[in-house]
Amino acid sequence: MTAEERTTYESGRTEEVAALESSLAAAWLKDHAPADGVAGSSCSTTKCTTSAQCCGISTPKTGRYVTETLEDICADSSTLVYTDALGREYDHVCGAQRMLVAAAAAVAALAALV
Secondary structure (H helix, E strand, O other): OOHHHHHHHHHHHHHHHHHHHHHHHHHHHHHOOOOOOOOOOEOOOOOOOOOOEEEEEEEEOOOOOOOOOEEEEEEEOOOOEEEOOOOOEEEEEEHHHHHHHHHHHHHHHHHHHO
């Protein structure tokens, strides 16, 4: 192979490997889902098991390769960080905090109209 051909091959292969790694990670996480009520578990139908956790939304930390935002999951309410089984970190916002932020935005918008 010429240097140009090798570069083209390696570039294409990198994308294939990334896609495969992503699908394998998703399958592994699905098969190893956290038990009900513990950090990372869904709280849309089951409550979080401890008062140190809250139900909310976890968004990928910036600068890290992670997947989509996780909605309605239990996470530590003191650190507001969730780390999944693959070590990917997310910033967590509790449901009550989301409502307070939305209410504050609504009040600010109303005040701007007056």
